[in-house]
Amino acid sequence: MKLHDLAIVGSGMGGSMLASLNKEKDVVLFEKDKNLGGCASTFKRFGSYYNAGATTFVGYEDKHIVKEIFDKALYIPDILESSVAIRVLQKDKIIDRVRDFEHFLEQINRAFPNKNNREFWQKIKELDERFWSLKKLYYAKYSLGSYIKSLNSFMVLLYKFKIDIFKSAKSFIKEVLGEISKEYKEFIDAQLLITLQTTSKDISVLSLALGLAYPFHKVFYVNGGMGSLFENLLKDINLKRKEQILKIIKEEDSYRVISDKDEYLSKNIVLNSSIYNCSELFDNKKIRNYYQDFHFSNQSAFVINFNLNCNEEFFHHYQIILDKEIPNSISKSFFISISDKNDKKMSNKGLSVTISTHSKASFWENINTQEYEKQKNITQEFIINAFLEHFETIKKEDIINISSATAKTFKRYINRSNCGGRPITLSNILQIPSCKTPFKGLYNIGDTVFAGQGWPGVAIGVKILNEEING
Numbered sequence: 001m002k003l004h005d006l007a008i009v010g011s012g013m014g015g016s017m018l019a020s021l022n023k024e025k026d027v028v029l030f031e032k033d034k035n036l037g038g039c040a041s042t043f044k045r046f047g048s049y050y051n052a053g054a055t056t057f058v059g060y061e062d063k064h065i066v067k068e069i070f071d072k073a074l075y076i077p078d079i080l081e082s083s084v085a086i087r088v089l090q091k092d093k094i095i096d097r098v099r100d101f102e103h104f105l106e107q108i109n110r111a112f113p114n115k116n117n118r119e120f121w122q123k124i125k126e127l128d129e130r131f132w133s134l135k136k137l138y139y140a141k142y143s144l145g146s147y148i149k150s151l152n153s154f155m156v157l158l159y160k161f162k163i164d165i166f167k168s169a170k171s172f173i174k175e176v177l178g179e180i181s182k183e184y185k186e187f188i189d190a191q192l193l194i195t196l197q198t199t200s201k202d203i204s205v206l207s208l209a210l211g212l213a214y215p216f217h218k219v220f221y222v223n224g225g226m227g228s229l230f231e232n233l234l235k236d237i238n239l240k241r242k243e244q245i246l247k248i249i250k251e252e253d254s255y256r257v258i259s260d261k262d263e264y265l266s267k268n269i270v271l272n273s274s275i276y277n278c279s280e281l282f283d284n285k286k287i288r289n290y291y292q293d294f295h296f297s298n299q300s301a302f303v304i305n306f307n308l309n310c311n312e313e314f315f316h317h318y319q320i321i322l323d324k325e326i327p328n329s330i331s332k333s334f335f336i337s338i339s340d341k342n343d344k345k346m347s348n349k350g351l352s353v354t355i356s357t358h359s360k361a362s363f364w365e366n367i368n369t370q371e372y373e374k375q376k377n378i379t380q381e382f383i384i385n386a387f388l389e390h391f392e393t394i395k396k397e398d399i400i401n402i403s404s405a406t407a408k409t410f411k412r413y414i415n416r417s418n419c420g421g422r423p424i425t426l427s428n429i430l431q432i433p434s435c436k437t438p439f440k441g442l443y444n445i446g447d448t449v450f451a452g453q454g455w456p457g458v459a460i461g462v463k464i465l466n467e468e469i470n471g
């Protein structure tokens with residue numbers, strides 16, 4: 001049997017970026033689904049295309065890791081910068097998250113007047129810029145060399161930012177902005193939920209800055225759907241689509257990889273499947289135990305897709321913040337992405353819309369089919385009604401081909417019911433899994449390992465892992 005250099009399990013952001021950086025090697029990549037990209041894939045239904053989860057492409061700018069990786073892969077994506085990254089609608093307020101700082105400040109001062117708004121948002125922007133200018137970010141465990149390199153990287157972080165960045169975000173907000181209104185707090189928390197999967201209550205100042213500052217970067221719309229990025233990143237890769245890996249057996253200097261179609265042998269193996277699902281792939285007790293130590297994150301997503309029969313021009317992204325919690329969710333807000341009118345593929349049958357909010361995987365488990373459908377409809381209807389209330393020109397009958405996805409749907413298609421990484425805090429930093437495992441030649445990549453979710457977070461992990469594999 002042929003011995004591959006590298007076998008990658010999963011075509012999510014992590015697996016695909018890593019594969020594209022290693023084109024010259026003998027790489028084989030397995031994807032269980034027919035669509036590439038996992039949480040960021042694009043699927044076809046009713047003759048129309050929809051983004052399954054991720055819709056915003058961030059980090060494609062000079063000196064940023066995401067662009068570095070795409071440049072190395074010699075791939076220039078077909079993207080369009082969104083003039084307004086996100087239009088936030090909160091009761092009677094409209095707040096445009098735009099890249100231009102002064103323009104944004106006008107918006108925030110109008111919505112939430114506070115004499116220290118400039119100081120607060122300036123600090124957020126500066127911390128974020130300094131973080132992304134760091135050249136030597138590293139995090140790995142399980143060897144003395146890795147611990148020393150990680151400590152060194154941590155010291156550089158401390159030296160550049162001082163201990164202040166590990167202070168609690170909550171106290172930082174209070175210190176700079178004073179007592180803020182419930183609405184202002186809900187605005188900040190809703191923005192953080194999109195990027196960090198959590199609110200300001202249990203994160204550090206650094207996480208707060210990275211979470212809030214992302215619309216100060218260029219935010220792009222991807223023509224042809226987010227999934228098209230993966231089709232192109234993996235163009236020259238030996239790709240085994242619709243092939244699920246069922247078992248991995250550790251041999252002396254290699255791994256035997258068993259799929260539902262065939263068997264393969266590889267020196268190195270990178271798992272892009274969620275870390276919470278890795279133990280079941282192994283019979284080796286030590287490896288199983290290693291993966292079982294990472295406790296399942298219950299965080300998940302509820303996503304609605306539909307077409308909009310409408311000739312109006314919309315922004316690409318909106319966030320609606322309500323004053324009550326959405327049923328079967330852990331949020332009062334939802335995120336809307338609307339395909340560009342000129343995107344021939346995505347807007348072929350009316351505009352393609354993806355709406356998402358935060359839910360828990362456990363909400364959808366241990367209920368019978370009837371109850372599951374009932375709860376799904378309750379959540380879908382609640383969100384659609386709130387959507388229609390905020391877009392008065394859209395009528396209910398303009399919405400066609402509607403479908404919703406829960407944690408169960410994600411599990412069925414991409415083998416994970418949790419969605420989104422965990423925010424890194426000072427108290428959990430050592431519990432965060434690194435790409436490197438204690439087993440030679442076995443690695444993980446993606447948003448359930450360092451550094452976190454979305455294009456920028458996953459790309460940090462890819463850069464570190466690529467160095468790890470290639471020296």
Ligand SMILES: Cc1cc2nc3c(=O)[nH]c(=O)nc-3n(C[C@H](O)[C@H](O)[C@H](O)COP(=O)(O)OP(=O)(O)OC[C@H]3O[C@@H](n4cnc5c(N)ncnc54)[C@H](O)[C@@H]3O)c2cc1C
Nearest residue numbers: 010012014032038039053054055056245273446447454455
């Ligand atoms: C609703 C939602 C909205 C989001 N919005 C954004 C956004 O706008 N911008 C952004 O940057 N990020 C966004 N994110 C976050 C981002 O999508 C994820 O962090 C990222 O896509 C995760 O990538 P990953 O590398 O962990 O791989 P995953 O997306 O987890 O993909 C893993 C892949 O592995 C495959 N796989 C699993 N097990 C096997 C197996 N045994 N054999 C073969 N294949 C297997 C799966 O089918 C899947 O394709 C969003 C996430 C969600 C859920």
